[in-house]
Every structure is written in C-alpha cells, then in structure tokens.
Amino acid sequence: MTAQLIDGFGRVHRDLRISVTDRCNFRCTYCMPEEGMQWQERSNLLTFEEIERVAKIMVERYGVDGIRLTGGEPLVRARLPLLVEKLAALGVDLAMTTNGVSLPLVAAELKAAGLTRVNISLDSFRRDRFLELTRRDDLDRVLAGVDAALEVGFDPVKINCVVMKGVNDDEVLDFAEYGREKGVVVRFIEFMPLDADEIWNNSLVLTQAEILETLQAEYDLEPIRRSSAPATRWRYADGKGEIGVVATVSESFCETCDRTRITADGQFRSCLFAVEETDIRALLRNGSSNDVIAEALERTVAAKWAGHQINQVHFIRPRRSMSEIGG
Ligand code: SAM
Ligand code: SF4
Numbered sequence: 001m002t003a004q005l006i007d008g009f010g011r012v013h014r015d016l017r018i019s020v021t022d023r024c025n026f027r028c029t030y031c032m033p034e035e036g037m038q039w040q041e042r043s044n045l046l047t048f049e050e051i052e053r054v055a056k057i058m059v060e061r062y063g064v065d066g067i068r069l070t071g072g073e074p075l076v077r078a079r080l081p082l083l084v085e086k087l088a089a090l091g092v093d094l095a096m097t098t099n100g101v102s103l104p105l106v107a108a109e110l111k112a113a114g115l116t117r118v119n120i121s122l123d124s125f126r127r128d129r130f131l132e133l134t135r136r137d138d139l140d141r142v143l144a145g146v147d148a149a150l151e152v153g154f155d156p157v158k159i160n161c162v163v164m165k166g167v168n169d170d171e172v173l174d175f176a177e178y179g180r181e182k183g184v185v186v187r188f189i190e191f192m193p194l195d196a197d198e199i200w201n202n203s204l205v206l207t208q209a210e211i212l213e214t215l216q217a218e219y220d221l222e223p224i225r226r227s228s229a230p231a232t233r234w235r236y237a238d239g240k241g242e243i244g245v246v247a248t249v250s251e252s253f254c255e256t257c258d259r260t261r262i263t264a265d266g267q268f269r270s271c272l273f274a275v276e277e278t279d280i281r282a283l284l285r286n287g288s289s290n291d292v293i294a295e296a297l298e299r300t301v302a303a304k305w306a307g308h309q310i311n312q313v314h315f316i317r318p319r320r321s322m323s324e325i326g327g
Pocket of ligand 1: 031073190326327
C-alpha cells in the first residue's frame with residue numbers, strides 16, 4: 001500500500017496544485033495590483049523537470065491522484081503542453097485553471113498533450129465591467145476560450161466567477177443561465193482576503209447563502225453530496241446541469257480539505273492561507289535524494305493547521321497574494 005500525506009487531523013492529501021508562473025497577462029482587481037508587481041526571476045522558477053520530479057514523488061509514494069496547473073496565468077509559461085505531457089504520463093486527473101484568453105490558440109494542443117479538464121475564470125459578461133475587473137478589454141477572447149475548450153472536448157468545462165457585493169453580484173442569474181445554455185459548470189467563489197491591494201473586507205463578500213437565495217428564487221435546486229472538492233454543489237431539478245459555490249469565507253470547508261500547493265518558485269504549502277512554506281526548490285537543487293524531499297513533504301503536511309481563521313482576530317494574512325500562490 002502507498003504511504004499517505006496525512007495531517008494531525010487525519011486528513012489525507014491527494015490533490016496537488018502547481019503554480020507554473022507568477023506572471024499574468026491580466027491584473028484582476030481582486031488578485032493583483034495594477035502596477036508594481038515584482039515577478040520572480042526566471043531562474044527562481046521550477047523547471048519542468050523539477051516540477052515533474054516532485055509530482056512523481058507525490059503520485060507514486062503518496063497516491064496523489066489530482067493535479068491542477070495554475071499561476072499567475074499558466075498559459076503565459078512557454079511550452080506548457082510539454083509539462084502537460086510529462087504530468088499526464090503519471091496517470092492523474094490533470095486540470096488547469098486559466099483566465100482563458102489564450103485558449104482559442106492552445107486548447108487543442110493541451111487536450112492532445114493529455115490535459116483532462118479546464119476551469120476558466122470569468123467574472124462579468126459586461127464589457128465595461130470585465131475591463132474594469134481584469135484591466136484588459138478581452139471579454140470576447142475569454143468567451144471564445146470557453147467555446148474552444150468545449151469544442152476540443154474538455155469535460156467538464158467549469159467557469160470560476162468571483163462574486164463581490166456591489167461589483168458583479170447583479171450577474172448571478174446571468175451566469176446561471178449561461179452555464180445552463182452552454183453546458184458548463186459555473187462555480188461562484190467568495191471573495192477571499194488574498195488580493196494584493198488589500199481591498200478585501202467582509203462587506204464585499206457575497207456569501208454562499210446570499211448566492212443560493214438568488215438562485216433559488218429562479219431555479220429548483222437539489223443538493224449534491226459533498227466530496228473533498230471545495231465547492232458545495234447543487235443540480236438543477238430540470239436536469240440542465242449543476243452549479244457550485246466555493247464558500248471559503250462564510251462556510252469554510254477546511255475539515256475536508258485534501259489540497260497541497262507548490263508555488264512557481266518551488267515553495268510547498270499545506271494551505272492556501274498558510275503563513276509558512278517549505279523550500280522544496282532548495283532540496284531539488286542541492287542534490288537531495290527523493291527520500292529527503294519526500295520527508296519534507298510529509299513533515300509539511302503533518303504540521304498543517306486545522307483551518308484558516310478568516311473572520312477571527314487571530315487570522316494572519318499570508319505574505320503572498322492569490323496570484324503568487326495560485327488559487
Ligand atoms: N490566472 C488563472 C485564473 O485566473 O484562472 C489562474 C490563477 S488565479 C489566482 C486562480 C483563481 O483564483 C481564479 O479563479 C481567480 O478568479 C481566483 N482568485 C484570485 N484572487 C481571488 C480572491 N481574492 N478571492 C477569491 N478568488 C480569487
Ligand atoms: Fe491573473 Fe488569474 Fe490573478 Fe486574474 S485571477 S490577475 S487572471 S492570476
């Protein structure tokens with residue numbers, strides 16, 4: 001039997017999120033500052049071979065069966081399909097979270113390389129609002145990216161929508177309707193205190209209960225049994241697909257969390273909100289054996305806390321923003 005990455009609360013970790021770059025061609029207001037972001041030096045980023053080595057240890061020793069590529073924007077990393085090919089060979093469920101803008105160009109190549117699923121971030125169908133939120137006038141290209149993902153056969157295609165009060169909360173039903181028509185799964189994400197500009201405050205969070213109230217006024221929804229996935233899910237009673245909410249702030253799902261993360265510069269994190277990291281890049285580059293690296297991974301997970309404490313006085317904001325950690 002494979003060993004397990006298990007923490008002090010008995011949670012077994014089978015999901016790895018790999019950030020392949022901290023760079024992005026967008027500057028979403030809830031994630032990055034408009035200017036002044038300090039990018040990592042190229043030499044600080046893990047190479048594809050280094051990423052493959054860690055992923056292989058996680059999969060072969062610890063039974064990790066889900067890998068998600070993220071960023072920054074993963075598609076700004078040159079030759080990403082090569083990494084996809086290496087990771088797909090490990091036989092895992094291989095997904096990617098992207099802003100979608102480059103998908104019309106690379107969706108087919110990614111699919112052929114072995115990527116199984118994509119999550120595309122989209123927060124507004126209104127061109128002016130989209131521009132305001134992402135600081136790029138690219139709504140049409142992202143919508144074309146969703147179409148490209150569907151055309152090449154990614155299944156499911158999910159849409160990540162960060163909903164904020166007074167910003168885009170009037171589009172909840174538009175998103176639901178889009179999801180039903182297109183056959184994509186919409187997941188509303190509560191705004192989290194990981195934005196680089198520190199504009200987050202509780203009054204901007206549209207909670208799961210509020211999102212659900214809006215949806216239920218229009219649709220008959222049936223709950224889907226919870227898994228280790230972060231979203232709480234409902235299916236439309238008329239059979240037209242499903243919808244989800246990632247309620248990190250109002251209904252934390254820490255007790256079922258099975259996620260670990262590695263940043264673009266090779267720091268291993270046991271929680272999105274972790275304040276401590278383990279420097280795996282240093283081990284990868286100082287000649288450490290796989291046993292030594294594995295032991296560092298085990299130790300980090302074993303020391304994982306019970307959960308983040310957003311909304312409590314002792315919550316400590318992580319030093320890094322969402323774009324540096326990868327979502
Ligand atoms: N660039 C890719 C994208 O936007 O999909 C991948 C990286 S992005 C950091 C991953 C996810 O985090 C996206 O779905 C994005 O909407 C979400 N995100 C970023 N900042 C957030 C915040 N402060 N609160 C909640 N979600 C956030
Ligand atoms: Fe870039 Fe994604 Fe952050 Fe937007 S959410 S700035 S697309 S990393």
